[in-house]
Amino acid sequence: MSHPVEIDPILLTKVSKPARYVGGEWNSVVKDHDAVKLTVAYCFPDVYEVAMSHLGLRILYALLNERPDVAAERVYAPWPDMEDVMRSQGYPLFSLETKTPVRDFDMVGFTLQYEMSFTNILNMLDLAGIPLFAKDRGDDLPLVAAGGPCAYNAEPLADYIDVFFLGESEESTQVLADTIIAWKEQGKPGGKKGLLKQLSQQPGNYVPSFYEAQYDEQGDFQGLTVTEPGAPAEIEKCVVSDVEHVFFPTKPIVPNIDIVHNRAVLELFRGCSRGCRFCQAGMLYRPVREKSPEHLADLAKQIIANSGYNEISLMSLSSADYSCLPELVDQLLDEFKGQKVSVSLPSLRVDSFSVDIAKKVQQVRKSGLTFAPEAGTQRLRDVINKGVTEEDLLAACENAFQNGWSTVKLYFMMGLPTETDEDLAGIADLAYKVLNLYRKVTHKNNGKVTVSVSSFVPKSH
Structure with missing residues (x-):
């Protein structure tokens, strides 16, 4: 049984924005670790305000916490002033919900959103007291996993991560949880390696320790050879085919301080039809899959009721490309009439249609x-x-x-x-x-x- 980290409140008054570290936000989920079969620390390798704005982590957090047998908690990178306090006072990295040390979770998952945050991942592992290299971590330490867009080029982090998840993980996360719970209940056959062998057989999972990387004389990456019998030679990303019925959280955590995107979010569709050459997301999240305006309007109603937000952002890679945008905007404006809830579009296509839509959505609040x-x-x-x-x-x-x-x-x-x-x-x-x-x-x-x-x-x- 692990003991929660108890930070002296006086020390917290000495750092900027103590609310980053105390948790307790509206709609956050606190569970008793003794009453669940799996504990997961979801780590975003950036500061609270950035991390809390990220939709992907919100989806997986709510998805796992829907299950009575799983507790999923949030962990973000401390600001340098807080890191100094933690290192000088010997506080380990802990979760926001129950203040449990990260090293006491069954699984620690990182989201790889941009390459510049890779060093934060190593720093967070170090703050947690977890050995950086996967080969140095015994069976008593958590499984360290990573997913997100940068997982498609996993090699820079391959020595540090036990398993990478490629693609969209709403469905595979459930399989992952079932697999780990079953492995624990059977008495952890084969130790951590036994679990990794099972995971490597599931779609979208890359276990670096089962492969060896080849480099040429210049040090350029040449490819991978399978070293563990049964590990797949090629790994295919997971794609959610039915985005209309895929899980979407309707109880967003409402932060106690302002964050980068402090508003309700609706995901209109996955993918993008544009094919701009510089855009990683446009390539990774193919093909385009849309949600119906009726379903989106229903989600919006629940999210606003559960959060009290007064702005709902229509988010996708190119929201103006959503085929039912005019109908959806009409439905939303009608739904929230008199509630002072505004609708916003992140960035617009350069055409007059976009401006006409913008005119419509900005009846409530002009931006x-x-x-x-x-x-x-x-x-x-x-x-x-x-x-x-x-x-x-x-x-x-x-x-x-x-x-x-x-x-x-x-x-x-x-x-x-x-x-x-x-x-x-x-x-x-x-x-x-x-x-x-x-x-x-x-x-x-x-x-x-x-x-x-x-x-x-x-x-x-």
Whole structure:
């Protein structure tokens, strides 16, 4: 039986945002570990505000906690000030729900959302007192697992992780829980390796210790050879075929402090039909699978009732591509009439249809519009297969300015393959063109164009 970590409240007053570490949020699930058969620590290798905004982890958290035999709890990376306190006072990394040390869980799962967080994973294992290398962890330590988009290129983390899950895990997570519970009840036959052998037979699971990596003289990765009899030579990702009926959480955890995306979220569809060359998600989450507007409206009603949020975000890789968007928006606006609940779209396609939809959704609360030209010149937009012209963008902005918008946000990337100085200068030119267009359309000087430029991160595949 493990003892919860008890942190001196006085110490908590010395760190920024103590609410990151205390738990107790509305809709969080606290269970007695002695009353369940499996305990899972879901770790997001980033700070609370980022981690709490992530939909994938919310889905898996709620999915496992629906089961009476499983307790799933959240673990996030502490901010450096809190990490100093933990290391100096000897506090191990702990879960938010029951303050249980991470090393006392049956399974520790990390989500791999972006490569820059890989070092946080190692730091969290170290804070938890768990040996970094999989080969150094005995049968008494938790199974360390990882999934998410970066799991498709697992090799940089292969030495540290016991098992990777490739693809969408709503269905495979249930199989995983059943497998671990059965293995525990049978007296853990074959130890951790016995469990990994079973898991390696299930779709989408990659167990690095059952393979050996080959590298050439330059140190470039050549491939994997199977070293454990029975491990599959190829691993296929899991895909949820029926997204209409797949589990979706309707009781989101409501944070006690503001987070990056502090609102209710609806996932309209999986996948994307666009095929932009720089977009990892557009490639990984194929094919496109939509949910019906009726089902989405019903989910929205439950989520708002259970959370008290006053904004619902329609989220997907390209939400304006949802085929039933006009009907859904009408249903939502009708449903929440008089409740002051607004509907928001993350970023819009550069066409007039999007602006018309935006006009409709912003009856309750007006916010800025976001467009993503991605590159400053047509040549580079063609290279990345973006399929948006300057004319498209200016026409959409003109439509927006005529309809009363005065702020536009433009998203770009720098460091794209074949980029020249001219392409970068094009970003500034395009921003000024949009600003001048505002002056021309409205004869006013209060327009605002925000330019956001992120670095392109190359993907291995």
